[in-house]
Amino acid sequence: MIEALDVSKRFRVWEDRSRSIKETAINFLKGQKRSFRDVLALRNINFTIREGESVGFIGENGSGKSTLLKLLCGIYVPDSGRIVTKGKISALLELGVGFHPDLTGEENIFLNGSMLGFDQKEMRKRFEEIVSFSEIGDFIYSPIRTYSSGMWMRLGFSVAMCVDPDILLIDEVLAVGDEAFQKKCLDRLEEFKSAGKTIIIVSHALPMVQKFCERVILLHEGRIVVDGEPEGAIERYHTLLSLGTEVKLTERIEEAENSVEVKEERAKENEVKEEDLKAEEEKREEEGVQGEERIITEEIAEEHPASSLSELAGAVTVEVFNESLEKPQEEICEREENRIELDLEKVKIIEVEDSLLFAEKLFQDAFGDLPPTFPHNYVAIYEDSKNPSTFHVVGYIHLQSMGEMGIVAGLCVDSRWRGRGLGKMLLDSMDNQGEWIKALFLYTSDPRIPAKCGYESLPQTNLMVKWVRPLSLEKKEWMISVAISVGPF
């Protein structure tokens, strides 16, 4: 059994790595700290894998699959959270670990076996089996530097396949040898499976995963997106791939977390009296240019003058602020199925580069005809402490300058995050409010709820663009306020 409880792992990416005493001394004298950036590889991973399950981990490169595997077998230590394992684990991350070219195949089998955690006695029992499985024959008594690379790999694989762990972790190593050998390996894995062993496979070979695993965990940007049936997970994986979202979520989150201090400052700012507002605004505008998101109160937001938006394009600064956190409305408090309370402090808006496909689909769902293109797409993500294994995209915001018409913003919200799954898009306090800017639409990720749109059919609104205004004409930056509320505006 393997249990991951709220596991997170961050890696240090050294920006200016001093590996010598001299450099350290110089840096120390200069008063510089060694600089590194933390990159979150895994965030709040939770799962339980029971005995006898065969589970596949899939995901794009860099999604954290291998990191997770290494955490499970103890190579990495999690930064937070806990990993509980029961049973003997054998990890197959690399083939022929610790093989020494000058030792014979036989000696290397024992060495490799002991690295995988099996004692001499057990290895002796399996020696014959390993040799015959590897099809190496008499070469087993020659130093393995005389082996061909294929033999080397086969030997490594045979050792790993013939030992008898309770839990087998395999990372992308199944593509070894010719087809016949591969088939043999798969048969071997099937044997393991029917013997009631736990098997965890990390692979890009989706057909194999689909065939072999009864459960698939899809990782994306260090989170578990799907944990369930292989078909569903693989389908979702394909959508993720086709979205082509080059969202550097992890990095963004890092930035956001690094600016926690800034946020705290802002929180103080918010308490500042009205007369200070103007100065505060200027300050905030300056900071806004740096592209940081912030949380401010509505009063401040409405102070902003509206401006012409034509000819503007470019980076957008997004403000998230919370309107009705303090007095949640009663009707909203009725809990519905699927409903998850948003902790608005934790909502972050993140830029998505070129998710046109997605935007198009959304608009098609909502309006039935093709939308204008949206060059800027933002994703609101939510960090949920209660149920961290879900993918927390709360909503999407799509923006485009429409010249004379003003700005178009599309906003959609994942139904899980709100009682009724309704989204409202509204741009006000603008010079030229476009006619159709007030379009509202409903988009839910729940396939049972059909997509809808319409102004009237909006009993409640949860996410809303309050206003959009230019920050600087030169830099072509906009500031957009997005109000998120749990009740009607």
Next chain:
Amino acid sequence: MKKIKELFAFKDLLKNLVSRDFKTRYKRSYLGILWSLLNPLFIVIVYTLAFDYIIKIRVKDFPMFFMCAYLPWSYLTASLTLALGSLSDSGYLIKAVYFPREILPLSIVLSCLLHFLITFIFVFPILIIFGYFPHWAVLSLPVIILLQSLFIFGVCLFLSSIHVFFRDIRYILDVILTVWFWLTPIVYPISLIPDQYLFFYKLNPMTVFVSAYREVLLTGELPVPIYWVAILIATSVSLLLGYFPFLKVKKRLAEEI
């Protein structure tokens, strides 16, 4: 305690690593393991020529005097130089399998210990030839060797952990070892050290170890109790000092190398 239990669970790995090191060290050389005997023998001859015939240090039976100190010393230097990169150069292992990381320096210390023990094959005959018959005090030799091994293991842990972050250690180590060599009574007797420096001189753990070996092998007496205390202190301090950086490095080891 849990640590030791875990180490015990991986004893076969330790055994295999030691035997790998042992088997491969002289692999493809003609004389093989004989080098472990010949090397110190040549050194003894060279130093005897230099210090007994040319410089004329007045020490009774210089070859014996030197050999009893040089062998434990070379056990230390061999272990330190080899174990230095044991963590940082084993990225391929550390990144691919889990095992208690102490095993890497430990296996090197043990393999050097094995070579050290092999040299006793000629140490005892030579001692007997020179008229030093083993005394019952020799029975304490295993204890001294064990304590020295623990001491060396501590230093190895310390150095190999530091080496993960500071590769310069490798070059500094040479200098340190040379200085250390001359600060240890290996080619000269302690009696040459002026009294006022003697206290500081004896703070060098290797001084104590080397003297203990000489007492046991040459004088045929057990080292005085204060020596035992000193040895125990040196060993525990070295283990503590070694584990401290090691535990710090261990957590991020797989990522840093």
